[in-house]
Amino acid sequence: xxxxxxxxxxxxxxxxxxxxxxxxxxxxxxxxxxxxxxxxxxxxxxxxxxxxxxxxxxxxxxxxxxxxxxxxxxxxxxxxxxxxxxxxxxxxxxxxxxxxxxxxxxxxxxxxxxxxxxxxxxxxxxxxxxxxxxxxxxx
Numbered sequence: 001x002x003x004x005x006x007x008x009x010x011x012x013x014x015x016x017x018x019x020x021x022x023x024x025x026x027x028x029x030x031x032x033x034x035x036x037x038x039x040x041x042x043x044x045x046x047x048x049x050x051x052x053x054x055x056x057x058x059x060x061x062x063x064x065x066x067x068x069x070x071x072x073x074x075x076x077x078x079x080x081x082x083x084x085x086x087x088x089x090x091x092x093x094x095x096x097x098x099x100x101x102x103x104x105x106x107x108x109x110x111x112x113x114x115x116x117x118x119x120x121x122x123x124x125x126x127x128x129x130x131x132x133x134x135x136x137x138x139x
Contacts, residue, residue: 006032006040020045 006027013023020041027037 001036002040002043003032003036006037007044010041010044014044 009023009027010020012018013020024037024041028034
């Protein structure tokens, strides 16, 4: 029975000017059924299946096609946020002003080594606590 994945291997070999017999041996060695490989090779060699055409060099580096704009994008103008200058104040920011603008704050993450050190310390303390409880109970 012809299998699309086996025929695809033959197409790829034909594109790269490969040897059909070498591809058959490789597919059989990879675990494909011998009869499936032979059927697919026969169909490919008789021209029942065409080899894939190589892309032209100009097509290989063509610019991607931009998706068409939807009706709403064409009818409504693009909204851009208005950029305003920050207020000029000589006062320092207070806590309510800082909390009112969270998008301007930078969230600082704890370093990974610190998290690992905390977790390993907790594991060690729990292990020691378990050992002490075991010694007390076992006596």
